[in-house]
Amino acid sequence: MTTTGATPVANDWPAHTFDVRPWRQSSPRGPRVDRLRREVTVALPPLIAELDYPMDRSLGAMVAACAGDLGHLDLVHGRTLAALNHLQLRTEAVDSSKIENVDASLADYGRALLGVGANASAVSMASATAALSRMIRDADTTRRLSPEAMLQAHHDLFRRNADEAHRAGRFRTTQNWVGGSDYAPRGALHVPPPPETVPDYLDDLFAFCNRDDLPPVVQVAIAHAQFESIHPFIDGNGRIGRTLIHAILRRRRATRHLTVPIASALVSHRDTYFAALNDYRSGNARTIVAMMATAIRIATAESWATATNVLAIRDRWGAALPDARPGDSLFRLLDLLAEEPILNVDLAARRLGLDEDAASQAMDAATTAGVLTRARRTRKAPVWLAHDVLDEVEDLSARIQASARQLRG
The missing domain is CATH 1.10.10.10 (Winged helix-like DNA-binding domain superfamily/Winged helix DNA-binding domain)
Structure with missing residues (x-):
């Protein structure tokens, strides 16, 4: 049985549809109402490989302006200020982790990067940095987005996590859900498509990611939202989904050297960010496209200031050690x-x-x-x-x- 999802006023994208599937809880734990549940309603995203996204004039101007600002920053500082990319990369990984409520001090994070002992949150943040670096590096080298690179990034993210290492680098083979009960998808905010559909959805998504005929900012916003709807991993979907943003920007040469910390803008409005993903599922892609363009523009503007500050810091050090x-x-x-x-x-x-x-x-x-x-x-x-x-x-x-x-x- 398939039904069409609710259509918002500003419908500019195919809405997810819904299907009722059999369900049986695998764990004997949890409340009785979860154990007795026999059905689950899953969300089925549209196939997007060949879809185009028509923008109104104001959104088109916003997208073009942020892409221009990003390219200018990369041109001026990307090649000559390697330190800027390192700092941006780590800021992005740290704040992407914070969206998932993973936080640690920068000192602990640094110890985790060095592998000299740190708490679990710091290790998780360091692992997110490795995953982000791998996805960007692979996209830069191959000029393609691939499932293999994503699986390697996921492995980087969880190989040091004792509870998740056995699933590191593997797409899910069971049903998952977002929010609600820990034992069954009762009260879930989003129930992704069934596990047997994930390979086809990912083939479609990567075909979309590897197109060259869409504005890069539109492409990253829609690809990110589609990935989060597919939710192809048991854990780590948010962080891997945000690495996808930077991998596409690098593949499209929207950036050649830098990794602007987009997650830093998103973490300040977690609820709005999650609402934008829900809008996408309802058939309104404009919200996530506009939010992504705004996040890129803000991160780019503040990165200009950081470039100036890093150069000033280096000058002060030189004066302290003549x-x-x-x-x-x-x-x-x-x-x-x-x-x-x-x-x-x-x-x-x-x-x-x-x-x-x-x-x-x-x-x-x-x-x-x-x-x-x-x-x-x-x-x-x-x-x-x-x-x-x-x-x-x-x-x-x-x-x-x-x-x-x-x-x-």
Whole structure:
């Protein structure tokens, strides 16, 4: 039995339809009403591989303007300021995790990146960074979006999670749902399509992602919303779905070097973001397209400020260590710290091509000058922090969120 979903006033996209399927709870736990449930109503997204999205004039102008701003930032700073991309990438991974209520301090996050011990939330955030990096790198290299790259990214996201490692890098083979009961899809906010339909839906989605005839901002908004509707994993759909945004932007060459922290704008309006995804399911894609364009525009504008601030920080460090000369180990360490504000001797030695004694000497000099600070509670595995850059990472996220709230306030 199939019925058509509710149609909103501004219907500009095929709405999801719904189908009633047999259901039996696999777990003996949970309330009796869940155990007795025998049916579930699943949402069936439209197939979108060949669909076009007609924009009205105002939305078209918004999409074109944000794409132009993004391209300009990438052109001016992308090639020459590698530190900016590293900071953006980590800001994006951190705030994408926060949307899923995963949070940790930047210091713990840095320790997790170094693999020297951190709490579970920090490890999860570090894993999200690895997943995001992989998806972007693969799209940049192959100029294609593929299920294989997505599965590798999902594996990166969960391989260090003891509870989910057995499902890392695997599409779901069981029914899942969003919200409601933990044991059955009673009261669920969204019930994705049945597991046997996921491969065909993903084939359709990747065909859409690999098109070149759509504005990139429209393409990423719709692809992201479609992915979230398919919900092809048991866990991690939100974070992998947001990596898809950046992978498409890189494949389309809307960005060539940078990863603007779009999630930082979305995290400030989680409810509005989730409502935009629900609008998409109801047949209104405009909400998510407009929200994505706005998020990109805000993240791009604040990233300009961060580029200026990073250059100023590097100048201050140079003034604090006037004996550092281009090409020597201390000078190169200062350049590295703009990209890697949390590091240990091993990382510094590997990245600078030094032995550990030489790397340690350079780090000691930077510590004496106040550029580096040794992190607390890291006696057994020492870690150093460049607080100037870490403060800028936090400030970039805060500025984007404040701008997003002000714009929507």
